[in-house]
Amino acid sequence: MSGSSNFKPKSAILQWTERRLPILGLMHSSFVAYPTPRNLNYWWTFGGILSFCLGVQIITGIVLAMHYTPTVAGAFDSVEHIMRDVNYGWLIRYVHANGASMFFIAVYIHIFRGLYYGSYKEPREILWILGVIIFLLMMATAFMGYVLPWGQMSFWGATVITNLFSAIPGIGPKVVEFLWGGYSVDQPTLQRFFSLHYLLPFMIAGVVVLHIWALHEVGQNNPAGIDVKSDKDTVPFTPYATAKDNFAMICFMIFFAWFVFYIPNYLGHADNYIPANPLQTPTHIVPEWYFLPFYAILRAIPSKLGGVIAMFGSIALLAFLPWLDRAKTRSAKYRPLFKQFFWVFVLCCIGLGWLGAKPAEGGYVIASRILTAYYFIHFLVILPLLSYYEKPSPLPASIADSVLGKQPAKA
Amino acid sequence: MNKNTLLALGIVAAISFGSAGSALAAEAGPQPPRQKWTFSGPFGHYDKQQLQRGFKVYREVCQACHSLKLVAFRTLGQPGALGFSEGQIKALAAEYQINDGPNDSGEMFQRAGRPSDYFPPIFANEQAARATHNGALPVDLSVIAKARTYEVGFPGFLIDIVRQYQENGVDYLHALLTGYEEKAPAGETLTPNQFWNKYFPGHKISMRPPLEDKRVEYTDGSPQTVDQYARDVTAFLMWAAEPHLEARKRIGFQVMIFLIVFAGLAYFTKKKIWASAH
Ligand code: HEM
Numbered sequence: 001m002s003g004s005s006n007f008k009p010k011s012a013i014l015q016w017t018e019r020r021l022p023i024l025g026l027m028h029s030s031f032v033a034y035p036t037p038r039n040l041n042y043w044w045t046f047g048g049i050l051s052f053c054l055g056v057q058i059i060t061g062i063v064l065a066m067h068y069t070p071t072v073a074g075a076f077d078s079v080e081h082i083m084r085d086v087n088y089g090w091l092i093r094y095v096h097a098n099g100a101s102m103f104f105i106a107v108y109i110h111i112f113r114g115l116y117y118g119s120y121k122e123p124r125e126i127l128w129i130l131g132v133i134i135f136l137l138m139m140a141t142a143f144m145g146y147v148l149p150w151g152q153m154s155f156w157g158a159t160v161i162t163n164l165f166s167a168i169p170g171i172g173p174k175v176v177e178f179l180w181g182g183y184s185v186d187q188p189t190l191q192r193f194f195s196l197h198y199l200l201p202f203m204i205a206g207v208v209v210l211h212i213w214a215l216h217e218v219g220q221n222n223p224a225g226i227d228v229k230s231d232k233d234t235v236p237f238t239p240y241a242t243a244k245d246n247f248a249m250i251c252f253m254i255f256f257a258w259f260v261f262y263i264p265n266y267l268g269h270a271d272n273y274i275p276a277n278p279l280q281t282p283t284h285i286v287p288e289w290y291f292l293p294f295y296a297i298l299r300a301i302p303s304k305l306g307g308v309i310a311m312f313g314s315i316a317l318l319a320f321l322p323w324l325d326r327a328k329t330r331s332a333k334y335r336p337l338f339k340q341f342f343w344v345f346v347l348c349c350i351g352l353g354w355l356g357a358k359p360a361e362g363g364y365v366i367a368s369r370i371l372t373a374y375y376f377i378h379f380l381v382i383l384p385l386l387s388y389y390e391k392p393s394p395l396p397a398s399i400a401d402s403v404l405g406k407q408p409a410k411a
Numbered sequence: 412m413n414k415n416t417l418l419a420l421g422i423v424a425a426i427s428f429g430s431a432g433s434a435l436a437a438e439a440g441p442q443p444p445r446q447k448w449t450f451s452g453p454f455g456h457y458d459k460q461q462l463q464r465g466f467k468v469y470r471e472v473c474q475a476c477h478s479l480k481l482v483a484f485r486t487l488g489q490p491g492a493l494g495f496s497e498g499q500i501k502a503l504a505a506e507y508q509i510n511d512g513p514n515d516s517g518e519m520f521q522r523a524g525r526p527s528d529y530f531p532p533i534f535a536n537e538q539a540a541r542a543t544h545n546g547a548l549p550v551d552l553s554v555i556a557k558a559r560t561y562e563v564g565f566p567g568f569l570i571d572i573v574r575q576y577q578e579n580g581v582d583y584l585h586a587l588l589t590g591y592e593e594k595a596p597a598g599e600t601l602t603p604n605q606f607w608n609k610y611f612p613g614h615k616i617s618m619r620p621p622l623e624d625k626r627v628e629y630t631d632g633s634p635q636t637v638d639q640y641a642r643d644v645t646a647f648l649m650w651a652a653e654p655h656l657e658a659r660k661r662i663g664f665q666v667m668i669f670l671i672v673f674a675g676l677a678y679f680t681k682k683k684i685w686a687s688a689h
Contacts, residue, residue, distance in 0.1 A: 038688060080481050080554065083655075090655045091662070235688055243684045247677040254670045261663025262453060262575040265557055270580060273558035273652075283612075 007033070030216060035234035036241045037222035039403045043117075044220065045248030046110040052249055053103040054208065058201050060096040061145075068148065070194035072187045075150035076275045094264040100142050101267045102256050104290035107135060111318075116342055118330030119221040125322040127214040132319045134207050139291070139315075141200040144193040146288060151272030156285045158185045158193070164298070167305040184278065224402040225331025226395055233399035284359065292356030293349050297375065299360045300368035310372065317379050324379055326387035329395065337390045338383075345378045442561055443579075443586030443610055446642070450649060451578045453664060456657050457650055459494040464629055465647025466493060468640050471627050473552065476544065476618075479530040481553035482651050488526075491657030492650060500526045507531055545604040547617030556645070556652040559583045580652075581645050586610040588641035591620040 007028040009015050018024055067086050069078035082089035111131070114120055120128035143161060147154045162179050166172040181188030219228060228234055235241075259266060267289060271282050287295050294311050301307035317324075332339040351371045358364040396402035449458045466487075469479070484504040488495045495503070504524035509531055512519035524531070533549075534540035541548050560579040563571060571577070590609040595601050601615060608616045622637045629635050633643075650656070 077481065084481070084483075084486065090659060094659075239684045240688065243677070243681040247674065247681045250670055250674040250677050254667065254674065257663065257666050257670060258572075258575075261659055261666060263572065263577045264659075266572065266577055270558055270560040273554045 030212075030237075031242075032236065032238040034216065034237040035219075035228070035231075036237050037220055037228060037233060037399050038235045038240075039222050039224055039399050040220065040241070040244075041223055042244070042248055043109065043113040044222075045245050046106050046113065048245040049106045049249055049252050050103070050110060051208065052252075053099060053106055054201065054204060056099050057096060057103065058205070060092050060099065061198070061201065063092050064096055065194075065198060068194075070148070070191050072150065072190060072276075075148060075190060079149045091260070094260045098256065098259045098264060098267060100145060101259070101288070101290065102252075103138065104142070106252070107138060108290075111135070112346065114221075115321075115345075116332045117221055117223060118225050118325070118327075118332070120322045121325070121327075121330050122322065123218045124214075124221065127211060127218060128322060129319050130207055130211040130214060132315070134204055134211060135318075136315065137200055137204045137207065141197060141204065142288065142290070144197040144200070146272075147190065147193045148197060149272060150190065150276045151269075152274040152276055152280075152282050153269045153272040153285070155185060155276035155278065156282055157287055158189065160285055161287075162189070164304075164308050164311075167308045169305065221330060222399060223331060223333060224396055224399055225329060225334065226399060226402075229398050230400070286357055289353070289357075292354075293352035294356070296352040296356035296368045297372045299356075300365065300372040310376075314372075314375060317376070321379065321383075325383040327390060327392070329392040334393045334395055335386075335390055336393060338386050341378065341382055341386065345375075348374050348378070441609060442563075443582040443590075445576075445578070445582050446585055448578050448581060448646065448649070450646070450656055452575060453660060455660055457491060457646065460631060460633075461643050461646045462493045462650050464631070464633060465643035465645070465650075467629075468622075468627050468644040469552075469647055472621050472640075473644065474533070476533065476540075476549035477552045478533045479553050479651060480532055480551055481529065482654075483527060483529045484524060485526040486654055489654060492654060497526070504528060544617060547604075549618065552648055552651065554652045556580045556584060556649040558652075581649050583610065584645040584648060585641050587616075588622055588645070589638055 007018075007025040009018055009024055014024060064082060067078065067082045067089065069075055079093065082093050084090075086092070114128065114131070143157075147158045162176055162185065165175045165179060168175055177183065179189070180186065181192060269286065269288075286292075294314060297314050298307040298311040301310050327335065327338070329335050332342050348371050352368070352375065355364055355368045355371065360368075449456060449461070469477075484500050484507075487493045487503070488497060488500050504526050507524035507528070507530070508521045509524045509528050510519060511522050514520055534543070537548060557580050561583055563579070587608060587610050590611070592607045592609060595607040595614075599607070599614075601607060604617055604619075605615045606617075606619055607614055622640045624637055625635050627635065627640060629639075633639055653659075
């Protein structure tokens with residue numbers, strides 16, 4: 001599905017280089033001529049927004065790293081030095097800290113978009129799995145980044161999460177010591193987290209390239225979930241998709257700027273402005289909002305090992321989705337039952353997020369268990385059964401028909 | 412936009428923020444009442460007079476126990492700060508003794524402060540600070556205004572996003588300083604070094620009520636009351652924690668205007684391009 005690659009630059013110099021390294025042709029076929037389904041809605045703009053987020057994190061992160069000190073004694077104060085003395089340091093840090101949240105808002109929308117429109121189905125399985133890998137890398141990156149300012153939540157969050165590995169039978173305690181580089185979260189831990197926090201975003205960028213490569217091989221899915229059949233079904237990436245992505249991205253920036261400039265600490269924890277103190281445990285150790293659903297699953301299971309398996313399993317499961325949901329129809333638009341279960345599942349995830357922020361006691365635990373069970377049932381029972389029993393509504397004959405009016409009996 | 416789109420938007424908003432606000436300490440007492448602060452909202456700014464009064468309260472009262480070690484004297488004269496002149500800052504810094512050295516003969520020595528110095532520590536170390544306060548630690552106040560908060564339930568925490576309300580930390584500080592009660596409620600016992608505070612988590616605080624009416628002299632006619640002192644010193648501590656707040660909000664407004672205009676242009680461009688495709 002690559003666009004036409006008969007691109008020929010006008011200038012003689014560029015023609016000379018193009019014959020030796022056809023990079024302009026690659027750009028042209030990927031971002032100009034590339035055919036996109038003409039019925040894409042705004043949920044398809046989040047891929048571009050995610051690339052923007054990654055770029056913002058890398059640029060602000062590199063500037064922060066120029067002023068940041070990865071030592072137990074100096075980390076907290078160096079972040080405050082950035083906030084107070086570095087020119088526009090407050091802006092750079094607030095963009096980076098809120099940027100992580102924006103990144104996750106965008107990725108969650110992007111993932112649920114895929115779930116709704118069946119974007120994980122044949123032939124997009126590898127594309128989808130690469131997405132799951134990006135998501136995992138993002139979680140690792142954000143977790144380690146949050147440790148860097150070395151506040152109370154940094155320290156205790158790192159302690160709780162690294163301790164999870166002690167649940168591995170037999171070698172668990174050794175693994176944890178290996179991760180810490182010592183006998184507790186301390187200087188070696190902070191220093192390696194800084195190193196990895198710098199490295200992982202570039203690995204994400206690498207996987208993003210693969211993700212986009214796979215995308216351009218198989219083509220984009222679309223709200224109707226049907227294949228492109230003729231040129232009438234598509235429009236060239238530029239100017240059509242570029243103009244739409246551009247508008248969506250600016251709207252996203254407005255949302256982003258609202259947080260950065262007006263409520264920059266809203267999404268963070270006040271406790272992280274207290275310097276880390278290994279002798280004083282905060283009353284509630286709560287991860288950042290974007291981890292809460294998984295934290296709820298972790299705490300729902302009465303055994304530590306079980307909780308850890310369930311938590312990692314809940315993410316790993318996503319990678320197997322193409323083989324759990326075997327229905328041929330992709331888009332929820334034409335799957336009346338799936339559509340309802342989709343929204344129930346969304347509510348289930350919000351519920352888990354809410355429970356993740358609550359103390360693990362009484363009714364909250366019971367609710368967490370019910371929703372955790374439902375999370376797994378959705379993937380392991382409901383989706384496979386729906387594949388066989390659901391009767392999809394009739395699909396439009398083509399993408400062009402679906403936008404230009406010739407709808408089948410309305411779904 | 413169809414029904415599902417709207418629903419999904421709501422859901423995303425709820426996932427994102429549903430938990431953030433509710434994550435914090437529930438064991439604290441009553442919710443601190445919300446105050447009016449000049450620095451809240453999109454056009455928020457510090458009241459220089461108020462910061463100066465608050466600084467006076469800090470110097471004459473809190474400084475006996477609490478340090479401010481992340482704040483440099485020179486920053487008191489920055490734009491968006493207390494409005495002190497260079498001369499005033501020099502004189503002020505010189506009132507403090509700073510540890511320096513080693514000198515050429517290898518000795519540490521004390522010298523008068525300079526504008527580039529930071530507020531010096533009050534105690535040599537944490538142990539010394541605790542020893543003089545019956546084991547309790549008077550914390551450094553440099554970022555205290557951002558290091559405290561209180562829980563806002565549903566749907567208040569969502570409304571706060573729209574209202575841009577992020578003054579929870581200062582509400583708490585004001586409440587703490589004015590929230591002392593004469594004695595503990597029946598059934599509660601305090602040691603001689605503890606005091607009952609309505610808003611302190613666990614209520615038993617080891618800081619004796621630091622403020623009383625007429626304790627600090629104001630020359631600008633503001634009321635010399637505990638409530639006013641608390642308000643002023645809290646505003647000063649907000650500045651200490653967030654010295655670039657005014658610049659942030661000012662630049663934020665410019666960025667917003669720019670982005671909104673840009674979004675409008677982008678929207679009509681997109682519309683024009685797509686007009687032929689539908
Ligand atoms: C996938 C992209 C990234 C994500 C999701 C991410 C996330 C985070 C988070 C959540 C924090 C804690 C913010 C706070 O509360 O202060 C942080 C801090 C930090 N990050 Fe990143 N980051 C990313 C990329 C990078 C890159 C590429 C670099 C460096 C080249 C970097 C350097 C730093 C530094 C130095 C800090 C500590 C300063 C601070 O806490 O503000 N980050 N990051």
